[in-house]
Amino acid sequence: MRKSIATVSLSGPLSEKLTAIAAAGFDGVEIFENDLLAAPQSPEELRLRCADLGLGIDLYQPFRDFEAIPDDGLSARNLRRAERTFDLMERLGADLLLVCSSVDPRAVDDDALAAAQLHTLADRAQRRGIRIAYEALAWGRHVRTYDHAWRIVERADHPALGLCLDSFHLLSRGSDPKGIADLPGEKLFFLQLADAPLMAMDVLQWSRHHRCFPGQGGFDVAAVVGAAVAAGYRGPLSLEVFNDVFRQAGAATTAVDALRSLLVLEEQAGLAAPPAPVVPSGFAFAELAAADSEPVRGLLGALGFARTGRHTSKPVELWEQGAARILLNTGGHSRGGPALTAIGLETPGPAGAAQRAEALLAPVVPRRRATGEAPLDAVAAPDGTELFFCRTGHPDHPSWTGDFAPAPCETTDTATALHIDHIALTQPWHQFDEAALFYRSVLGLGADESLDLADPYGLCRSRAVAAPDGGVRIALNVAPGPDTDGAGPQHIALATDDVIAAARSVRERGGSLLPIPANYYDDLAARFDLDPQRIDTLRELGILYDRDDSGEFLHCYTATLGRVFFELVQRGDGYRGYGARNAGIRLAAQQACQHSA
Amino acid sequence: MRKSIATVSLSGPLSEKLTAIAAAGFDGVEIFENDLLAAPQSPEELRLRCADLGLGIDLYQPFRDFEAIPDDGLSARNLRRAERTFDLMERLGADLLLVCSSVDPRAVDDDALAAAQLHTLADRAQRRGIRIAYEALAWGRHVRTYDHAWRIVERADHPALGLCLDSFHLLSRGSDPKGIADLPGEKLFFLQLADAPLMAMDVLQWSRHHRCFPGQGGFDVAAVVGAAVAAGYRGPLSLEVFNDVFRQAGAATTAVDALRSLLVLEEQAGLAAPPAPVVPSGFAFAELAAADSEPVRGLLGALGFARTGRHTSKPVELWEQGAARILLNTGGHSRGGPALTAIGLETPGPAGAAQRAEALLAPVVPRRRATGEAPLDAVAAPDGTELFFCRTGHPDHPSWTGDFAPAPCETTDTATALHIDHIALTQPWHQFDEAALFYRSVLGLGADESLDLADPYGLCRSRAVAAPDGGVRIALNVAPGPDTDGAGPQHIALATDDVIAAARSVRERGGSLLPIPANYYDDLAARFDLDPQRIDTLRELGILYDRDDSGEFLHCYTATLGRVFFELVQRGDGYRGYGARNAGIRLAAQQACQHSA
Structure with a gap:
């Protein structure tokens, strides 16, 4: 299907956004009003620029606070405002306008009035060759769900008036997308797509700051796409993402990240079949x-x-x-x-x-x-x-x-490690979600929940991606501060079936292990039912301990060289984690080593 | 009153936190368990260090998931865990332990069991010279409010068992602090204080990431203090703040910021009377x-x-x-x-x-x-x-x-400006809340709501502090990226009663004004009922326009020199804002100038 993106999803001036969007391979754009107003280019120049780049202008947005406003002169002013917007769209060469449901406190809960006013608007638009896509904002004054918006559009009954569906507005309010499949496809004028992490928070703030590309959050965006296509929708799949991180990241990489998310979404919704993933072993x-x-x-x-x-x-x-x-x-x-x-x-x-x-x-x-x-x-x-x-x-x-x-081989007497258990990579903070989607979609790995680990200088987000059989595990971390951008620590965890012997061997061969504070072991004795002698051994070697329902996890760390350190891990039966409980201790110990170095 | 702070409120290793806390002038600390476990110093060494610094150890915390656990061996293990914690507290020289209400899914809703188990714990503690302060976590499994925690403490009826009150847990659940005044003061063992911005979000995430110092959020923390003092509480006022920003800021400045918030809080609660504010005119x-x-x-x-x-x-x-x-x-x-x-x-x-x-x-x-x-x-x-x-x-x-x-005065023919209207200062991102509290408390200014302004590269937070009569207005901004730390733009806004004449004079004298895109003026015509000739004049001079219920606001900007630019503003009757609606346009225009420079 045709793929588009709203200009608000990327950072920088409008002309640079358009260049990045075209370079990534999108077919079209939604032009966001504020981007246009702030651009030094005229609408005519932007129209030419898009044509040169091979980008269609699929939507102009948003037009706010129009419907269900009682007539005390305001609705006439609103119509005049609409005509000025149509002028601008004509110059821009855009023929579809997004009208989102009113948030104006003067709006009334009156579907008949809303339908009548939208009918008038659509009539004016049609004379200019423009169509209107009406969208329910999740925080609209009275119209908040797509089915309510549909009742109004149906009642208005004008060929130039249809619906705009937005997966965020739909799913954030818990609407079931199945009903979309029963709508007449020709009335679905536009489909905006965004995902978001599942959060319990005010829906407006959630939308403004935390939207992300499909596959990066917790919504079933593919279900929305599937239902719209089942209804007969054949327009663009268009991304509209407001996100504090993307606003600061480079437009070029974000645009590629965005298009990848649509390709994966098409696959999930059964609309395209890229080569199947080959899961690494x-x-x-x-x-x-x-x-x-x-x-x-x-x-x-x-x-x-x-x-x-x-x-x-x-x-x-x-x-x-x-x-x-x-x-x-x-x-x-x-x-x-x-x-x-x-x-x-x-x-x-x-x-x-x-x-x-x-x-x-x-x-x-x-x-x-x-x-x-x-x-x-x-x-x-x-x-x-x-x-x-x-x-x-x-x-x-x-x-x-x-x-x-x-090479002439200097064999060692005792092998310490069996294989690489996992690799941990620090991601630039603005590429964390992108990286998780990349590893999952490209390699066919599954993703664990995202965790917050306490570092002495902030919280460190961590999320692991792994093959179902655990043969490949990659832990993606994001450093708390922006200071370490692009140069955060990386580590290679080596699996062993006897971490105590392995740690001893490392020491005997002259390697140094990360010293762990004695207080940690005093607490271990209080927390777990462990043999005191065993605790003394762990203490002596700086081995950390964790346990889940299925097994034990013992692990220790080498000193850091440049960005890199090694971990030795012994996984008990079925332990699936990475010792997150101990991450704060390890991070503080590494900080202490750096300070003393 | 005695003033303390939990070590978790500051960044860095424990020894550096203690130094910063003492240097700021606090009397005591709450030692946070994870800080102790990660410290290379033994409890005995930390005890000496605190003594050297003149800091009392007022609390050790937290001890989790103890009460209301049915006895299947777990409660015996919990008691053993408590004894190990008492060992550690003895070494540390701490005699008050915070026990927070259970979040363990195995905990049952049984106040009698909770009271009996806490009685046993208090008995064990008393033998070691230790007391227990029981606190209701806002997200506890069954015990979430201070009055519920009090019913259990009352029922347990043990001299070594009392309450810990926490303003965040209390106010985030909407509890009325008035009832605290009726509690027996000798049963209030500890008072933890934190503020938070008013947000509609999951209370655990709210607590973990967004707490702030009293006066920096939206809670009436002084009411909690007042009620506790009315009940007879005479212990420390202790700050316990988990905040993603403070975790990254320097401990020394955060500690001073923290102590200032307690001084202001004492004044608000009528417990101290520093010299009264002298509001600048x-x-x-x-x-x-x-x-x-x-x-x-x-x-x-x-x-x-x-x-x-x-x-x-x-x-x-x-x-x-x-x-x-x-x-x-x-x-x-x-x-x-x-x-x-x-x-x-x-x-x-x-x-x-x-x-x-x-x-x-x-x-x-x-x-x-x-x-x-x-x-x-x-x-x-x-x-x-x-x-x-x-x-x-x-x-x-x-x-x-x-x-x-x-100086030999080169007088100009026409004065452009009458006086300084306001000054806008970019704050380092981790000092934004601190700066707002500083200007409000030190100068006696009032604060507006915090706004998010759209910059081409991110959202820019902005909050104005002003004297009631508007004689002094300071807009505090925080740049979106960390890149501009400490060197973001600053500007001086000059009041004029005729911004059009003023802008013309600037041009005539060879000054250059920030060019504003033509698209902005096309939109202005659609949005406001303005005379087309007037719009043409604004367009010609790059003057921006805003209006609120009481008046108009016209403003324009000079080019930027280093970090500094000037604004010329004409405030209509009663307009109180700063043209926030136009900030995105101005920021994009400034970016465009920088790029072309």
Whole structure:
């Protein structure tokens, strides 16, 4: 279906918004009145600009406080105001006007009056070649639901008057979208789409500050689309999102994020079928870039990794233990020291995975490979992390490991880790919701609830995305302050079946673990029924403890190098979390280390 | 009364919080469990540290999910958990424990059981020299109001068991605090104070993210204090504020802000009488600092100011027209070009105004004056702007103007402005509420509602504080992004009785006015019943228009120099606002100028 977006959804001046919207690949726009008024370009210039960019002007909005106003001169003034708006729309080349239900305290609860006034408006509009889409605002004075708006439109009975449906207004008031399917499709003039996190708060504030793109919140937006299409609606799917974060983020990336959300929504509603997701089964590798690589080698050695290979054409080393693999790229350099720059995802179908990613607008990473090297399909996540789709050591597909020549191997006596349990990435704060939707939709992962973790300097939002079998888990965090934008910590959690032995080995090999305050262990004794000797062991090694209904979770951390640290985790049967209860302790301990460093 | 604060109210590691709390002048602290667990210091070390700082440990908190749990072994485990907590409190030297009402889904609605279990707990506590303060959480499983908690405490009837009252929990559920006055004072063990903006949202989220210091929100916190004191409460007034902003702000300034809020609260509740506010009657001057002063001189000249004096000992010029005075300090230098650094407030009693400011913890600005110069009382506002308390040209007080020698005066033909109408200052985003409370309490100004203004890159919060007669108006804005921290725009609005003539004069004198898009004027014609010729004049000069029930408001802007621009305003009879409706247009026009500059 045709895809549009309201200009209010993006930041910046109108001309830059239009450029970003066209570049992302949208078909049309809703021009928001305030954007037009503040623009230095005339309506005629904007009309030409949209035409040049290949964007249709699908809607002009909003026209407020028109219907159900008793006639004491005000309704005549309203009609004059409408004619001025039609003048402007003619200059702009827009032929559909959104009229939202009155919030004016002078409006009366009188459907007959509302219908009569809207009939007059539609008549005036029709003479100018313009149509009117009437929308129920969730906080309208009297008209707040789509079915009430429909009764008025039906009563007005004018060919130039129809409905505008908005998924936020509908779902925030708990309306059941099923009834939409019974409306006459030709009376559905426009469909605006927005999602929102489920929150118990005043609906106007909720709408103004917390709307998000479909798939980023808690509403069943696809049900609204499905019902409208069932009714016969064939107009644009148009995003209208007011959000404090998007208002500050760059228009170009937000526009791509927005269009991706519509592509996923079309798939959910059964209106389009992009290549199906190929869910990754595990981590093939994590790649670290470090200009000063010696400290990283020391840390990897202490963790029990051995250098097993060197890339045949690039300054990249392969380090392995069990099924855990780390690539150390010594040619790259990253702001703030060592950083995690790429993740290899083990997938049953690398080509299919890449096709889906491309269909969902993930930027394809240019492939630089020498003759004879394995083809690697890779795309970039919103934060720039490269995702490689791998099939390691399978006869049916070239393996990336073939590009590495065996290195003289310094084997370690005891392997510490079995495989990568999860990877945690700090997201720029204005890309948190975008990142969660990206990983879910592109990789077919499921998302946990969003959590607030207490950091000494603020709350840190955290949300994990994971494959159903837990083979791939990625924790997305957003740092509290804007200071760490783009350079927040990242960590790699290694699974072990004996974290106590693993922690001892790390120490014996000269690695240092994050010191945890003694007070934590005193509290552990009060909180859990644990053997005092066991607590002493945890205390000695700085191992944190958590438990849920199904199992125990023990974990400890290495020191941080640049942006990166490692975690060792031992998951008891069925424990599904990440030790969120201990995050505040860990964050404070890391802060203390930074201060003393 | 004794003044305390919960450590959770401030950011950073516990040791730094304690230092900040002591430095601000608090008497005691509530130690928050998570702060203690994450601290590298032992409880004994923290006890010593508090003693060294002169801080009493007035409360340890919270102990959760204890009461009304049916006995299936859990209550025994809860008692053991309590004993471990008592151990810790003994080491810490704390003798009062906050127990908040259970949120555990296993808790039952059984006051008899709750009372019996709390009796047992109090008995155990008493043996250790500890008392229990029981508090109703607003989102408790069954116990959510202070009167319900009191019924349980009364029933338990144990000398070591009393109530903790929390103004947020009380007022967020709409409880009437009057009933508190009838409780036995000796059973009120502790009083926690927090305010919050009035919001319609889930009470747990409201509490966790939006609490603020008394006087910064919409609750009548003084009524709670008054009722508790009437009941006989003589313990600490203790702040417990969870706030996303304070968690990120510096602990030292937040602690001062916090203590100021308690001083104002004591005054409101009639418990203390600091020097009374001396409300300023007008602006004596605004001072601009500019290293490159020639462009500022050009702008002042274009606005109709004439240089009338030079300071006898400092590189400061006095520029005047009508009753508007600007000081141009060419010795200072400021980040990002010319900036507004000081405001002179015309006041009937400079000494009294300064005494009140000092009593409310405003930092006194060191006075550097030569012999014979007028004494100037000055304090610093939270954003560093210096406020001078002046009495210009009155025989009963030395006038600051006496320190200026007359300059050869280039008079202008027509004066443009009559006086300073208002001054707008961008506040660092984490000091917005602090600034509003500062101006209200220190200067005795009233505050308008907080508004959200649409900027092309986000929402800009704005709140005005003003004297009842409008003689002094200060608009506090907070920029949308954190990027502009500490260097956002400032502006001086000059009152005129003919903004059209004033704008023409500015142009004739070579000044440039902010260009406003033509689309704005097309819309003005649709929105208001204005004479087309008048609209053409406004359009020609870039004058914006607004109207409220009592009058018209016309205003226009100069170009920006550094951080500073001027506004010319013509207020019709009784118009009280600042043209907020036009703020989005102005902000977009300024952005466009910056981009093209």
